[in-house]
Amino acid sequence: MSSPALSPQPTPPPEKKPTPAPPSHGGSGMLASFRHAWNGLIHTAVHQRNMRVHLVAALLVGLVGSGIELGLAEKVTLIFCVLLIFFAEILNSALEHLVDLATRHFDEKARLTKDAAAAGVLVLATGTVVIFAAILVHNWETVANSGPQIARQVALGLPLALCVTVLILPQPRSVWVDRIAFVGGAILLGALAPRTASSVFTAMDAGLLIVAGAAARQRRRERQGHR
Numbered sequence: 001m002s003s004p005a006l007s008p009q010p011t012p013p014p015e016k017k018p019t020p021a022p023p024s025h026g027g028s029g030m031l032a033s034f035r036h037a038w039n040g041l042i043h044t045a046v047h048q049r050n051m052r053v054h055l056v057a058a059l060l061v062g063l064v065g066s067g068i069e070l071g072l073a074e075k076v077t078l079i080f081c082v083l084l085i086f087f088a089e090i091l092n093s094a095l096e097h098l099v100d101l102a103t104r105h106f107d108e109k110a111r112l113t114k115d116a117a118a119a120g121v122l123v124l125a126t127g128t129v130v131i132f133a134a135i136l137v138h139n140w141e142t143v144a145n146s147g148p149q150i151a152r153q154v155a156l157g158l159p160l161a162l163c164v165t166v167l168i169l170p171q172p173r174s175v176w177v178d179r180i181a182f183v184g185g186a187i188l189l190g191a192l193a194p195r196t197a198s199s200v201f202t203a204m205d206a207g208l209l210i211v212a213g214a215a216a217r218q219r220r221r222e223r224q225g226h227r
């Protein structure tokens with residue numbers, strides 16, 4: 001008996017090569033995740049004009065909060081608003097990068113995506129200004145009776161705001177200007193801290209000064225060709 005003709009075996013589909021993982025910059029683990037997140041925050045402060053405006057505005061909110069006795073709910077609301085605006089601006093920046101990655105040409109969907117992300121920030125910022133004004137009006141008696149505290153916050157806080165503004169300005173300048181601005185800001189903050197009405201707001205301002213200092217450093221590094 002002749003053996004039946006062997007039917008040709010179906011050729012298996014070519015094995016798909018696994019897509020190589022993108023090269024990891026800076027390793028993995030908790031510390032690396034924290035570093036990546038920090039880099040994202042500083043990159044936004046360096047490259048997004050609106051983020052720089054939010055930084056200075058948040059510092060001023062911190063100066064008001066650390067100068068005037070506010071209730072717990074009011075403090076929590078203000079801090080939450082500040083954090084929410086930062087979150088929205090960082091997310092807006094992420095979406096802008098994503099859209100630019102998808103298309104470099106004019107595209108109606110790209111426009112809608114970017115405009116919607118920007119609208120999210122605008123809504124939050126407007127709401128925060130309204131909430132801030134409402135809190136001040138609600139505490140007007142305290143504000144009116146806090147003359148010396150307000151004078152102190154203006155005398156030390158405005159130069160502090162100036163130091164932070166200098167640090168985040170995009171214009172090229174000597175490294176010494178940044179150093180003086182950072183150290184000056186730290187000294188002013190140190191002078192404000194002992195008589196603060198809220199250590200949380202003072203800590204927030206300290207954090208903002210550190211972010212501004214790191215942004216100045218990163219901007220300089222980028223100018224010199226480092227990343």
Ligand SMILES: Nc1ncnc2c1ncn2[C@@H]1O[C@H](COP(=O)(O)OP(=O)(O)OP(=O)(O)O)[C@@H](O)[C@H]1O
Binds near residue numbers: 110118
């Ligand atoms: N690829 C695109 N196609 C169509 N419209 C675009 C495109 N890129 C940007 N736009 C329009 O230009 C606006 C500004 O976009 P851009 O990428 O310059 O952001 P930006 O100036 O950093 O924005 P922001 O003011 O939020 O910081 C967008 O809101 C959008 O209306």
